[in-house]
Amino acid sequence: MPDGVAARRFTRRLRDGGRNAAFARRWAARALTGAALFGVCSVFHLSAGPVGVAHAAGAAANAPSQAGRPAMPVPNLPAPPRATLPGFNPPPAAPGTTASGPVQTQPARMPFYVATRGTTTIYVLGTLHVGDPADYPPKQPFRAPILGALAASPTLALELSPDELLVSQDDVSRYGVCRRDCLPGLLPDPLWRKLAYRLRGNPAALDEIKKMRPWLASLVVETYDSLSAGLQTEYGTEAQLQNVYIRTRGKIVGLETLSQQMRAFTGLSLAQQREMLAQDLVQTPAENVDDVRTLHRLWRVGDADAIAAWQAAKSETLARDKRISDQIDNKIVYERNRRFVSRMLLIAAPNKPVFVAIGALHLGGRKGVLQLLRQHGFVVDAG
Incomplete structure (x- = not known):
């Protein structure tokens, strides 16, 4: 089916009833900030076409090495066989009953803040672009203060509007995929050999990644590691928020345009793109999976400054070139914070x-959105 027809049909389904979306920053906010993801796919399967591609991007969004970067839909790739994920141990299934009866799950706390300046109010929720079903109990997917704020707001603002998300994959392919095998020539030989070794058990994925520019290859590596953490993109916060919001409201806007988000990647120098990819390969897949799960636990607790502190410490560990790494953060995190x-x-x-x-x-930290709101005269309190 042509992508355009599929997109139009999917748009109609969104209007008729639930809307599944999620996006991302590199590990935990990455591009866990950028493009939203649609559809449903299993943790170890990247389904064909735009829907599966978008889901993969959502997973990549929650990788600690790239937190806060816009999540872009990555081209469809073969899923990593479990045997190629060294050290991977699926998380234990949450128990459904106890001796006294069914477990009464509570929604995740999540980082939620109320910013006020006079009679102007901005509710700010920190999202995670992959999650666990237990994060969003069916009878009450969010805490009462979050549901109340959502119901009181005429506008829901996401990083990118749903309309632009539907067409984002075309731009990703246009700017991130070459017509020939370009990646080996764009990387220093040691870095290319390290990437090839990482994908040694998935030759089909290795063949596809050869045609990508380094920034997009970085997203692919993060996608595989994030999907291996046992979380699911259909339980990303944005998807669950929209499922609640469109039943009572409907006005959803973006805080940045697709072209602005794309420039967060395409505007990176070759040295910066290489640094991005190098950071993804510092740790083993199992270590990256542990980081994703750590981020998930911190997010459930809901303290934005604690999350920011953890991410800062992690970045120090993963950076190969501190100066270039700081340039990347400024481009894809801090400039976007100011734009938001x-x-x-x-x-x-x-x-x-x-x-x-x-x-x-x-959200957190001295260059985070909450601090920027304070600098504009807002009083920011935990919700």
């Missing part, structure tokens, strides 16, 4: 609350 806040201030109005949902690693 500028857009929030344009949308917000007295007595018309705005509910903002962005990657959790964009």
Whole structure:
């Protein structure tokens, strides 16, 4: 089916009833900040076509090495066989009953804040682009304060609007995929050999990644490791938020445009792209999986500053070239934080609350969104 026809049919399904979306920053906020993901796929299967591709991007969004970077839909790739994931141990299944009866699950706390300046209110929720079913109990997927804020807000603002998400894959392919095998020639030989060794058990994926530019290859590596953490993209926060929101509201906007988000990657120098990919390969897949799970636990606790501190320490460990790594963070995290806040201030109005949902690693720290709101005169309290 042509991509355009599939997109139109999918759009109609979204209008008729639930909407599944999620996006991402590199590990935990990455591009766990950027493009939203649609559809449903299993943890170890990247389904064919735009839907499966988008899901893969959502998973990549939650990789600690790349937190806060926009999540881009990666081209469809073969799923990694379990045998090629050294050290992978699936998480134990959550028990469904106890001696006294069914387990009463509670929604994850999540980083949630209320920013006020006079009669202007901005609700800010830190998202995770993959999750566990236990994070969102069917009878109450979010805590009461979050549901109340969502119901009170005429506008839901995500990193990218749903309309732009539907067409984002074309731009990713246009700017991230070469017509020939270009990646080996764009990387230093030791880095290419390290990547080839990482994908040694998945020759089909290795053949496909050869045609990618380094920034997109980085997303693919993160996707595989994140999917291996046992979390699922259909349980990303954005997807669950929209399922609740569109039943009562419907106005969903983006805090940045698709072209702005694409430039976060395409504007990187070759040295910066190489650094991105090198960071993904510092640790073993099993260590990367452990980081994803750690981030998930921190997100459930809901302290944005604690998440930011953990991410900063992790970045220090993974950076191969500190100067270049800082340049990458400025381009794909801090510049976008400032853009997010500028857009929030344009949308917000007295007595018309705005509910903002962005990657959790964009919130905390001295350059985070919460601190930027304080600098604009807002009082920020935990929700």
